[in-house]
Amino acid sequence: MSDITKQSLSELVENIKSKKLSSSDVTKAFVERSEKSKELNTYITEDYANALNKAKKFDEKPNLDLKLPGIPMAVKDLFCTRDLRTTAGSKILNNFVPTYESTVTQNIWNEGAILMGKLNCDEFAMGSSNETSFFGNVQNPIDKNLVPGGSSGGSSSAVAAQLTPITIGTDTGGSIRQPASFTGTVGLKPTYGSCSRYGIVAFASSLDQAGPMAQNVRDCALLQEVISTYDEKDSTSIDFKRNEYSKELTKDIKGKKIGIPKEYRVDGMPKEIEDLWKKGIEYAKDCGAEIIDISLPHTNYALPTYYIVAPAEASSNLARYDGVKYGFRAEGENLIDMYEKTRSEGFGAEVQRRIMIGTYVLSSGYYDAYYLKAQKVRKLIKNDFDEAYKKVDAILTPSTPSSAFKIGEKTNDPVSMYLNDIFTVPVNLAGLPGISIPAGHDAKGYPLGLQIIGKAFDEQNILNIAYAMEEKINFKNNITDWWIK
Amino acid sequence: MSIDLKTIKHISKLSRISVDEKKAEKLAGDLNSIFDFIEKLNELKTDNVQPLTSVAETTLKLRSDEVKSKNLRDQVIKNSPKENEDYFVVPKVIE
Numbered sequence: 001m002s003d004i005t006k007q008s009l010s011e012l013v014e015n016i017k018s019k020k021l022s023s024s025d026v027t028k029a030f031v032e033r034s035e036k037s038k039e040l041n042t043y044i045t046e047d048y049a050n051a052l053n054k055a056k057k058f059d060e061k062p063n064l065d066l067k068l069p070g071i072p073m074a075v076k077d078l079f080c081t082r083d084l085r086t087t088a089g090s091k092i093l094n095n096f097v098p099t100y101e102s103t104v105t106q107n108i109w110n111e112g113a114i115l116m117g118k119l120n121c122d123e124f125a126m127g128s129s130n131e132t133s134f135f136g137n138v139q140n141p142i143d144k145n146l147v148p149g150g151s152s153g154g155s156s157s158a159v160a161a162q163l164t165p166i167t168i169g170t171d172t173g174g175s176i177r178q179p180a181s182f183t184g185t186v187g188l189k190p191t192y193g194s195c196s197r198y199g200i201v202a203f204a205s206s207l208d209q210a211g212p213m214a215q216n217v218r219d220c221a222l223l224q225e226v227i228s229t230y231d232e233k234d235s236t237s238i239d240f241k242r243n244e245y246s247k248e249l250t251k252d253i254k255g256k257k258i259g260i261p262k263e264y265r266v267d268g269m270p271k272e273i274e275d276l277w278k279k280g281i282e283y284a285k286d287c288g289a290e291i292i293d294i295s296l297p298h299t300n301y302a303l304p305t306y307y308i309v310a311p312a313e314a315s316s317n318l319a320r321y322d323g324v325k326y327g328f329r330a331e332g333e334n335l336i337d338m339y340e341k342t343r344s345e346g347f348g349a350e351v352q353r354r355i356m357i358g359t360y361v362l363s364s365g366y367y368d369a370y371y372l373k374a375q376k377v378r379k380l381i382k383n384d385f386d387e388a389y390k391k392v393d394a395i396l397t398p399s400t401p402s403s404a405f406k407i408g409e410k411t412n413d414p415v416s417m418y419l420n421d422i423f424t425v426p427v428n429l430a431g432l433p434g435i436s437i438p439a440g441h442d443a444k445g446y447p448l449g450l451q452i453i454g455k456a457f458d459e460q461n462i463l464n465i466a467y468a469m470e471e472k473i474n475f476k477n478n479i480t481d482w483w484i485k
Numbered sequence: 486m487s488i489d490l491k492t493i494k495h496i497s498k499l500s501r502i503s504v505d506e507k508k509a510e511k512l513a514g515d516l517n518s519i520f521d522f523i524e525k526l527n528e529l530k531t532d533n534v535q536p537l538t539s540v541a542e543t544t545l546k547l548r549s550d551e552v553k554s555k556n557l558r559d560q561v562i563k564n565s566p567k568e569n570e571d572y573f574v575v576p577k578v579i580e
Contacts, residue, residue, distance in 0.1 A: 099560035193541045206539065232548065238541055304523045315500060322501070324573050326564035335578050340503035352502055353515055356493070359500040360516070373526055375536035380529070382537055414515055415522050431540025456540075 004029035005162040009071065009219035010246075012165055016062075016069050023062070023070025026165075027055035027114060030072045034116065034163045039483040040139045042158040044077045045085045045118040054114045066112030067226055074164040076155045077118035078125055079105045079210070080199040084115065088201040089123040089133040089151075092321050092328045092346030102199025103231045104168060104210045111226050116164060120154030123348045124318065125175055125203045127151050128420040129410065132350040137407050140183055141479050142446055146404045149179030149420075155213050156183040160477060166214045166223055170200060172207045173306055174400075174424025177436035180213055181399035181449030184438040184477035186220045186466070187213045189424075191456045192431035193238030196231035204313035205236070207306075207428045217437065217467040221245040224459060243460040251468040254288035258452075258465070259392035263299035264423060266401060272442045273398045280396055280439055280450045280469070287468040292392050296384040301377050302426040303418060308361050308374035309429070314351075315358025321346065353414065382430040389455050394462055397423050399436040399449035423451060433459045437466045438475040445478060488516045 004026055007015070015021040031048045051072055058070040080086050080098035087093045101109075109115070122132040130138040130153025138153040140146040141161035148157040152169030156179030159167050169176040171189035180187025188211045195210040202208065212223035225246050230239040260281060265274070281291055323329035323342030330345045332338030347355070361370035388395065401422055410417045427434040433456070436449040450469070454462035490506075493513050497504045504512060558571060567574040 096564055099557075099563055193543075232546070235545055236539075236541060238543055239546075298529075301526060301529060304525045307519060307523055308526075323566060324575055325561075327566070329566035332576060335576050336501070337503075338576050339501045343501055344503040347502070353512065353519075355500050355502065356496050356512060356516060357519060360488075360492075360496050363496070363499060370523070372536055373531060375538065376531035376534040377526055377529060379534050379537035380531070382540065413518075415518055418519075418522075429540075 005033045008215050009165040010222060012071060013069065016071070017064050023055040023058040023114065024052070026070065027051050027072040027116070030116060030164060036484050037161055037163055040141060040157050040161055041136050042119055042138055042154040042161070042163060043074065043117045044087055044089070044120050044135045044154070047084055047115055047117045051114050051116045058112065058114065063112060067222065068108065068111040068113040071113045071165060072116045073108065073113045073167060074116040074119050074158055075105060075167055076121050076152050076169045078121055078170050078201045079168065080201070081105055081115060081118065084118065086118065086201070087135070088125070089121045089135060090347065090351070091134040094134070094328055096327055098199070100199060103196035103229070103233060104200065104227045107227050107229055108168070119158055119167065122151035122153065123351050124201065124314070125151035125170055125172055126314070126350050126354055128174070128178060128417050130154065131407065131411055132348055134348060139483065140404055141483070142183060142404065144482060145407045146446070147182065147407055149182035149404060151175040152179050152213060156180055156185055156187070159183070159185045159213050159215060160479065166212065166219050168210055168223070168227065169213045170208055170210050171428065172203050172310060173428050174421040176211050176213055177399050177424050177434060177449070177451060178420055180436045181438070182404035182447065184447030184475065185213060185215060186217055186435065186437050187211065188220050188224055188435045188459070189427065189433060190224065190228060190459055191433045193236055194228045194433070194457070194459065196229065196234040196237050198231055198233040202317040204310040205317060206313060207310060217463060217470050218246060218249060220435070221249050221463045224463070240457050245460055245463055248460055249467055250464050251287070251471060253465050253468045256289045256394065256461070256465060257292050257392040258284050258289045259292050259294035259388055259395040261294050261296040261299065261388070261395060261397060263296050264397045266422060269401055273401060273448065276440045276448050276450065277398050283469050283472040284396060284465070286472050289465070294388045294392060294395070296388060296426070298377065298380045298384050299426060302381055302429055303422055305374045305377045305381065305429060306421070306425045307357070307418060308370050309378060311354040311358035312362050312371050313358070315355045315362065318351070318355055378429050381426055385430045385432060393455070394465055395453040397451045397453065399423060399451040403442045403444065403446035403448055427453050432456055433462055435462050435466050437470055437473070438477070439473050440475070447477065488513055488520065
């Protein structure tokens with residue numbers, strides 16, 4: 001079968017279960033395509049030989065009752081993988097080989113999947129274009145020199161280019177949904193506490209969540225079902241009744257109330273995005289949903305709040321990189337000098353900028369004015385959603401204020417880069433689940449996404465709405481394999 | 486509000502990141518534009534708002550206090566840039 005890599009995850013699982021394909025067939029196909037796609041720079045670390053060996057072993061004694069039987073998968077390089085280098089896209093972790101496995105990836109291997117390698121991302125997941133990675137830019141398969149979004153840019157690019165059947169990313173302010181939107185793929189940020197954070201390199205602990213990035217909603221539901229587990233190793237993991245998301249997936253969303261927040265009509269939003277949103281509203285109506293206008297009055301304050309809370313937590317989390325216990329060390333004249341040189345040479349510019357912001361807002365005399373203030377506004381933002389959910393079951397918005405931009409276009413202006421996350425950040429601040437689905441193209445032919453935001457723990461509902469709308473939208477990604485010679 | 490070079494030097498010391506003059510100037514520019522953007526929060530009155538410290542409305546679970554992983558010394562030491570038998574090694578701190 002020459003078209004193995006064109007198959008969706010669900011098709012591959014089916015074909016392996018019915019023995020039409022072996023794990024080796026599938027793994028070989030994705031490894032070969034990945035090897036031909038080096039120009040995209042999606043991988044930081046390849047583990048192809050091990051993957052092929054594991055596939056062979058799987059085929060010798062296949063357990064076809066598993067949910068991901070012998071499926072090869074590359075994952076974002078923010079998840080610790082035992083005995084395979086984990087860099088978080090940073091020079092400071094360039095030589096770090098974890099001695100333990102993240103819970104989310106362990107859940108994936110427990111269901112029979114096979115690790116192919118580690119995917120590029122913005123350094124410590126701080127970025128919206130994958131341009132802050134120590135390992136270089138990632139190309140968006142949609143067009144040459146186009147960013148794939150970020151921070152899970154290697155993940156989005158790899159799924160869109162069909163180098164992996166499916167993958168996982170992490171989302172602190174939009175890092176799954178924005179790159180999904182930029183590459184015409186599906187990305188789910190689960191409710192805070194749904195997926196364990198154990199073994200994920202920490203960025204902002206009150207916001208970070210892992211989630212699936214897929215070619216379609218069904219695949220996304222299947223992987224969510226695998227990765228979402230209660231975990232006592234993460235004190236913020238929540239013990240709630242999880243659905244069998246893929247089994248319970250339904251297109252019947254008749255009578256569901258979907259809210260349209262007027263504050264998401266931001267100044268300067270391109271008409272294409274406005275039109276896409278209107279189209280999305282029509283699709284939702286066609287599916288039998290009821291559309292209700294709502295207000296989320298503090299939307300405009302979400303980004304400023306985020307840019308206090310996230311750097312504050314990051315500055316604290318990243319204090320551990322001191323050149324002593326693991327990672328890169330620069331030589332210094334004394335201990336303090338060693339610390340300062342290690343961190344100055346080991347972290348990139350954006351990470352240093354955020355550590356500085358975080359240190360400042362937490363420093364003596366400024367804590368109340370910034371950090372405490374931001375926590376109060378965060379409460380107001382969460383209250384907005386609580387109020388809205390008295391009237392509606394879900395909320396529909398654009399995923400991003402624009403389509404993918406060119407590499408280098410926004411690197412000199414941090415604030416304009418931050419504005420990418422204007423529609424996704426409020427969801428993290430409120431701890432809610434949100435999914436981005438591809439919904440159309442702009443005039444340049446670049447994909448645009450719509451976001452469906454749910455109530456806490458209501459992943460099933462937004463997956464169902466996404467599933468129903470996906471059929472109506474009937475989106476086709478236009479990828480020409482331009483990078484394959 | 487404006488963040489001057491003296492403040493940048495102070496933050497750089499607190500965060501243990503060395504900065505030279507050129508880097509300090511660049512950082513001051515960047516941080517000022519970011520804080521201009523953050524100042525928007527001052528439009529809101531929040532005197533009577535309780536700060537949100539956790540989105541998850543759950544209480545921490547208790548667990549029994551028992552050792553679950555043992556003999557991890559080699560694993561803990563494995564990634565250190567410099568070690569000497571059972572210890573991490575740092576530059577001399579005593580004169």
